[in-house]
Amino acid sequence: MTSGPAGKVAKSVSLSCPSCGAPIDLRGYFHTVNVACAHCGAILDARTPTLTILQKFEKQTSIQPAIPLGSRGKLNGIDFEVIGYQLRQIVSDGVAYQWSEYLLFNPFQGYRYLTEYRGHWNFGRTLNALPAMQMGLRRTASVGAQVYRHFQTANAQTVYVLGEFPWQVRVGDEVSAADYVAAPFLLSSETTADEVVWSTAVYTDGRALWQAFQLPGSPPPVSGVYENQPSPYKGKVGSVWKTYFLLLIALIVAAIVLPTMINRNQKVFDRDYVFNGHPNGDSSFVTQPFELDGRTSSVEIKTITNLDNDWAYFHYALINQDTGHAFDFGREVSKFSDEGSKEDRVIVPSVASGKYYLRIEPEMDTNSPTLRFGRSLRYEVIVTRDPPVYWFFLVAFFLLLIPPIYVTIQAMKFEGARWAESDYGSGGSA
Amino acid sequence: MSSHPLFTLYGVLLLGAASIADYSGWSLSRINEVKNVPKSVRDNPGVYRSVYGMSPHYSGGK
Numbered sequence: 001m002t003s004g005p006a007g008k009v010a011k012s013v014s015l016s017c018p019s020c021g022a023p024i025d026l027r028g029y030f031h032t033v034n035v036a037c038a039h040c041g042a043i044l045d046a047r048t049p050t051l052t053i054l055q056k057f058e059k060q061t062s063i064q065p066a067i068p069l070g071s072r073g074k075l076n077g078i079d080f081e082v083i084g085y086q087l088r089q090i091v092s093d094g095v096a097y098q099w100s101e102y103l104l105f106n107p108f109q110g111y112r113y114l115t116e117y118r119g120h121w122n123f124g125r126t127l128n129a130l131p132a133m134q135m136g137l138r139r140t141a142s143v144g145a146q147v148y149r150h151f152q153t154a155n156a157q158t159v160y161v162l163g164e165f166p167w168q169v170r171v172g173d174e175v176s177a178a179d180y181v182a183a184p185f186l187l188s189s190e191t192t193a194d195e196v197v198w199s200t201a202v203y204t205d206g207r208a209l210w211q212a213f214q215l216p217g218s219p220p221p222v223s224g225v226y227e228n229q230p231s232p233y234k235g236k237v238g239s240v241w242k243t244y245f246l247l248l249i250a251l252i253v254a255a256i257v258l259p260t261m262i263n264r265n266q267k268v269f270d271r272d273y274v275f276n277g278h279p280n281g282d283s284s285f286v287t288q289p290f291e292l293d294g295r296t297s298s299v300e301i302k303t304i305t306n307l308d309n310d311w312a313y314f315h316y317a318l319i320n321q322d323t324g325h326a327f328d329f330g331r332e333v334s335k336f337s338d339e340g341s342k343e344d345r346v347i348v349p350s351v352a353s354g355k356y357y358l359r360i361e362p363e364m365d366t367n368s369p370t371l372r373f374g375r376s377l378r379y380e381v382i383v384t385r386d387p388p389v390y391w392f393f394l395v396a397f398f399l400l401l402i403p404p405i406y407v408t409i410q411a412m413k414f415e416g417a418r419w420a421e422s423d424y425g426s427g428g429s430a
Numbered sequence: 431m432s433s434h435p436l437f438t439l440y441g442v443l444l445l446g447a448a449s450i451a452d453y454s455g456w457s458l459s460r461i462n463e464v465k466n467v468p469k470s471v472r473d474n475p476g477v478y479r480s481v482y483g484m485s486p487h488y489s490g491g492k
Contacts (some may be wrong), residue, residue: 114480162492235435243434247441254445262453298455317478319467326464349458361473396444403437 002071005176012236017042018051025070025084028105028164035164036084038069043161043170044189055170063087066116067102071161073213075123079424082213085286086169087160090177103165113164113199114209119219120226122186123211124201130188131180131198138424141180141187143200148180148187151422153229156190180228183418202251203228217412225417233411237404244404251396259388264294269383275312275362277371284361289321292356297386299348301358305334307342310370310376314344315361320354327351333379 015024022039028030033045043055055209065085073079084103089096099117106112112123131148156177157252161169179194180187189196203226203279206219259265269290275283292299303314313333319326327348334340360381364370370377419425457485 172463212469239433239436240437243437243441247438247445249443251445251448254449256462258449258452262449272481282476284478286472286475297453317467319462319471321472324465324469328466329460346459346461347455348459348461349457351455359471359478361475386455389452389455389457392448392456392475396448399444401440403434403440421456 015051017044019053019087024051028162028166029082029112031105031166032083032164033166034169036161036169037405038162040163041171046164054168061219063162065100065102065162067114067209067213067215071213071215074207075104075112075209078106078109080106080109082114082163084163085161085163086158088156089157090154092154098159103163105118111311114204115201116206116220117226118224119206119222120229121204121206121219122228123209124186124188124199124206126158126202127187127198131350134386139180141410145184146185147181148185150423151179151181151419153423154180157214170313181228181269184230201228203230203349222382225421227240227418227421228256229418229419231411231414232241233407233414234369237408237411238265240407244364244400247400248397251393255390255393258308259390263388264297264386265384265388268292268385269358272380273360275360275364275377275379277364277366277368282361283363284359285382286319287358287360289355289357291354292385293353294386296350298383298389299314299351300384300387301346301348301383302382303331303334303344303379304382305333305377307333307370307377309336310334310368311340311364312370312379313363314379315359315363316346317350317359318348318356319359320352320356322354325352347387364409367394 001015002276003237015026016022017024017037017040019042020040022037024037024044026033028046028364035046035051036043036045040056042053043050045054047373065082067082069082069085072079078115081104082102082103086101086103087098088101089098091097097117099115102114102116104112113122113125115122120306125142129143131143134140134142141148143149154177156175158171158173161171164357175190175192178189178191186201186203187198188201189198202281206222208219209215210219250363269287271287277283281412301316301317301318311332314331314333315328316328316331321410329348331346333342333344333346334341358381362377362379453474
C-alpha cells in the first residue's frame, strides 16, 4: 500500500480463520493484537501463529461498513488503509444510538480513526498527553490553548467488530465515554477499570472522505446537528450586527441631513376658525387661496383644536383654483381623557405647484359639550409645503433589523440543536 | 461591511427608498383625487360634495 522511506511497498500477511477457514489478511503486521473474521465474526488472537479463537458468536447480521476494509486513501497528505471496523452504541432512555468507528493504519505513521454518526464524520487520533481538566458547573478540558466544553458522558458498548485491532477487542466491551467539544474539534476519553484513553478528532466532510478513498456513490446523508459540527453561522452574528450598526448610523445621518437638504418645509397658510354648529345649515366654507410652488411634493395639513372629551370631523378638499384638480379627504379629531389628540396631521402626497384653496366643512354632534352654553369649537388650520416625513426612515429602521435578527435566531437554533443532544440539553442527564 | 454584501446592498436600497419616499412625499393617508371641480365652489362651497360626506364619521370616544 504505502511507500516507506526506502521506497518499499508494504504488503499484508494472509492467514486462515481457525473457526471457518476463511482467508484473513493481516494489514497491521506485528501491531495487530486481535482480528475479527469478516466471514464468521470470530475474534482471533493475532499474536499466536495459529490465530487462537478468543471469542466466537453467532453473527446475527452481516454489517457492511460504508468504507470497506482494505480501502486506501490519503488524508492530510498521509496514505491510510482501513483495517478495522467497530459498531458501537450508547443507550439513553431505552433508545440505542449507534455509530461506526473505522481504524486506519499507516505502517510509518501509526493509527488514526474515522467515526461516523448520521452522516457526520470525524477524523481523529489518540492523544499522548493528558488534558488539563477544569471542574465546575460545566466541566472543561484543555489541550494546549484549545478549551473544550464537556458535552456528554455515557457508557459505550461495542456491538460489532470487523478486521484487526492493536488492542484486545470483544463484542460486548464497555467503556465510559466522555466527549468535550470545541467545534470543529472533539476531545474524547474512554475509561475502563484499567486505563483512560484520550483522543482528539476534527469534523470532516464525508464527501472529502469519499474522494480520498475513491469510493463509489456518495457518503451517507447528513442528518441533524452533530456535537462538534462547525456552525455555518460562526462569526456571522457579530459581523452582521456590525454591518447593521454601520447601516443604522448611515440611516440616522440620512434622516437628519436629507430632510434639511431636500424638504422646503414652508408654511404657506395658517388661519384660526371658530365653529358654533350649524344644525340645519351648511357649515362648509373656503379659505383664501395660497401658493404651492416648487417641484411636485407633499403638503401637510395640520388641524389644531380646543377639543376636550369631544370629537369633531373635518371634510377637507385641497382644490387647485386654476385646474379644478382636488384632493379630497376627511379627518376625525377626538380627544378624550386618556386617548386621542386635539391635533391632527395629514400628508397629501404629490401635489403639483399652483394656486390652491381649501374647502373645509367641520361637523360635530349638535349635543356636543364643546358647543353647549354658547361655547364653540376653535381650531387652527396650518398648511405646510414639502414637510419632512420621517416615518419612511422609521420603517427602514425596522426593516433593517430583519437580517441580523434572522441570522442571530438561526445561529441560536443551530447551537440549541447541538446542545439538545448533550447532558445539558432538555433531554440531558446533567 | 463587505462580509455581508447582500445585507449591505439591502440596507443601501432601504436607505435609498426612504430618501426617495421623503423626496417624493409618499403618504399612506386615504386621499381621493377629484378632477374638474367647478370654479363655482369658491363662491358656493355647499355645492361641492365631499367623497366622505355620506359616510358615518364618529368612530372614537366613550
